Every structure is written in structure tokens, then in C-alpha cells.
Amino acid sequence: MEPPLTGYSLSEPSVSRALLAWYDAHRRDLPWRAKPGEQADPYAVWLSEIMLQQTTVTAVKPYYATFLGQWPRLEDLAAAPLDAVLRQWAGLGYYSRARNLHACAIMVMQRHGGVFPAEESLLRALPGIGAYTAAAIAAIAHGRRAVVVDGNVERVISRLFAIESPLPEAKAVIRAETDRLTPNERAGDFAQAMMDLGSMICTPRQPQCLLCPLAAFCVAKAEGRAGEFPIKAPKREKPIRHGVAFFLRRGDGAVLLTRRPARGLLGGMMEIPGGAWNETPDLEPLRLAPVAADWQRLEGEVTHVFTHFALRLSVYAAKAPSTLKVPDGCRFVAEEDLDAEALPSLMRKAVAAGRAFFADKQERAGERKKRWPNGEARNSRSN
DNA sequence: TAGCCGTGGGG
DNA sequence: TCCCCAAGGCT
DSSP: OOOOSOOSOTTSTHHHHHHHHHHHHHOOOOTTSOOTTSOOOHHHHHHHHHHHTTSOHHHHHHHHHHHHHHOOSHHHHHHSOHHHHHHHHTTSOOTHHHHHHHHHHHHHHHHHTTOOOSOHHHHHTSTTOOHHHHHHIIIIITOOOOOOOOHHHHHHHHHHTTOOSOBTTTHHHHHHHHHHHOOSSOHHHHHHHHHHHHHHTSOSSSOOGGGOTTGGGOHHHHTTOGGGOSOBOOOOOOOEEEEEEEEEEOTTSOEEEEEOOSSSTTTTOEEOOBOOOBSSOOSSGGGGOSSOSOOEEOSSOEEEEOSSOEEEEEEEEEEOOTTOOOOTTEEEEOGGGGGGSOOOHHHHHHHHHHHHHHHHHHHHHHHHHHHOTTOOOOOOOOO
């Protein structure tokens, strides 16, 4: 392989200097980010870092604003009921983050007097804070020198050095190279600069090498192969699972909900009752119904794609019998309160399908009354 | 260590 | 439509 045409040694501080100069001119203005010269708020940094785990800035912004508005300080969040946190988190995904966020807030209050520690090892011991987040908080919120490696850094470094080994195997090498490049001063800005670069210039597809402050140092760019990195191990294919869910609606519009088990998939979140999700559709789905009722199968299926499988959810709807005894662990939620519940996106789709079914039914009944006042039968809709 | 754990946007 | 991806952590 030819040597890179850089003329620089990557162990020199040239890289960090070039990057920080670029950052000072082009840094993103983000709600949780301190203005130049200001001190970052550890609570804001922590909250944003948890939300940003595997989640885009665009998706995080409204949630961050809501959380900070409702719980302006750590002690407010620690004092909140877990369900209130789950409700506000609903839709953002990876719900263990919300559970750990709440547990972490309580733990920082108890163990650290409400102040986030600056030591990585202490941060690392808190729920939801792993190697990346601990380093990020230490560097960004406390000004410590820490080696911050996230997905952006992995991409930038793997291109800078044209690392041919695939992820995740290459993680150790990438960390070592990041360590060598991380400056003793402004380590937090260096980390954020790497992330801004990865987000704005050194993007996964179509990297903008012509605008890159590190182009002169980049081996992959010199080889015209920037877009090929990072090399990744092949991923497994995604299986399909099938499930059933039951939308039970009371006359006043209230809907029967229950809470999922505290851990695991969608842990602690609300759902309409249903059965397990299996690799084959259930042959007798009605035996899974929470109550006996006149269940009608909705047309089509609610589909949802999770990280490691795709779900096809068959939804049944029924009007709650007047004599109904509410099943254990379930409760009716008023129609106007559904939006505020801790319903994950999948369940919001299922609820929307159920509500549409009843709205459509009501509309059909109205049409019949208007156009066929005698109660004459009408052909069923055929969409 | 590798599988589990969401969601929505973009190419 | 489909596939890829995003400031990872936990077990």
C-alpha cells in the first residue's frame, strides 16, 4: 500500500489544532451546549447525552426542551414518578434509557449530593452511563481530559487512518488513535468538534472532503476511499414476528390499557392487551383476548420495525360489554388522556387503528341513517 | 462477546 | 420500498 500523501505525522498536535480552529468557526449551536467561554451545565450535558444515544439531534431537540421545562433541575427529575418520565420519553425509543435516567438522577442525589462527579470511574458506575457517556460528561461538563469515542469519532478516525479492520473489532485501535489525538486542553471541545465534523462533513455517505479541515491528514481521502470507511461486520437478517392486540373501547371512548413488564422490550411502557409475539401467527388469536366480547378483526396489520425484528400486529376491536369487570392489571384510559400515556410508537399505531375503526363505523352508521333512513342494508366497503 | 433494545428520516 | 443510520448501554 502506498504511504499517505500527507506530509504530516498524525501524532503531532496539528490535527487537534486544525479541528479546534474549524470548530471555533463552524460549531453547531445546540440547546444543551454552552456558549463559547461559558461553563457547561452537567445536568444539561448528562440529559442530552442520554437522549442522544443512538438518536439523532433532530429527534432529541423537542424531548430535551420538554424534559428541561418540566424538570429544570436534577432534583426535580429525581423526585418525579417513573411513569411521568416514561410518558415524556414515549416515542423516543430505547426505553431502558428512561428507566436508567430516572434511577441515575436518584443515585446522584443520594450518592453525590446532587452533583455529577467528574471522575469517569464514578460516572461509569451510574445507571445508563457507559464508557462513551462517562467520557463525554467528564470532558464536556467538567473540562477533564477524556477519550471520547462515539459513532462519529469511529467514522472520522477510521477514515483518517484508513483502518481496514471491521467494526466492532477495530474499536480498540480506534480508541488508541483517538487517545493520541486528544489534546490535554479543550478535550471537551475536541470531542464535540469530532462529533460536529462527523455530523456535518465526515458523514456516513457522501463525505464532504473538500470542506474538511482534516483533509490534508486523511489517509482515506488521499486514497479516494473516504466513503468506504468504517468497514463493518456483516449483520444478521431481521426475522418477522406476529402478534395480536385487543382494542377495547367503552361507550364513552375510554380504552383498556395495561402496563408491560418493567424490563425488556418496551419495558414499563403501556400497551393495549395482547399476546406474545411469535414467529408464526396464532391460529386461535381470540383465546388471547383480555375479556369476552364481540371482537372484530381490523383490516390489514399494524407493522413496526424494531432493532432486531419486524412485527406484524393483528388488531382486534370490540365495544366493552356493559357488564364488564376490568381485568387485573388493566385500566380504562379516557380518550382525551391517551396522548399523554406512556405509549410507545407501536402502540400509538395500534390505538390509532382502533380509533379509526370506531370512527369509521360511526360514520358508516351516520351515512346509513341519512341515505337509507329505513335501515336498508348497504354493501360493505370494499377498500 | 454478541444479542437485546426503538424510532424516524434520508438516500 | 428497502436499507442504512443516529452523541450506546446492559447482560
